[in-house]
Amino acid sequence: MFHNAGIKVTDQELKEIMQITTDDIRENRIKFGKKTSLQQMFTIAKRSLKVLISA
Template identity: 85%
Template sequence: MIKQLFQNAGVKVTDTEFREIMQITTDDIRENRMKFGKKTSLQQMFTIAKRSLKVLMSA
């Protein structure tokens, strides 16, 4: 579903890049939201994934 959101936004990523983005996103959600008992909506997850993409592309 998230990959479809990227495609709908015109963002093209390879399967490898997508897996890395989702790993960064999952780690971020675990560290910054789950530990504090916060729920993450699909829109919030997509926002975090877009930030993760920027991090991946700047490395």
């Protein structure tokens, strides 16, 4: 996913990013009955990466 976009992350970072992304989608979309496209998921994952890096 990130590799195709030229973004390098470790396996551990990817695991953490996907957990943050999953939590975000669950809390902010599924509970409100919204569907998430693949593009929206990737956008959320990129934001999650920024959060992970800044922590």
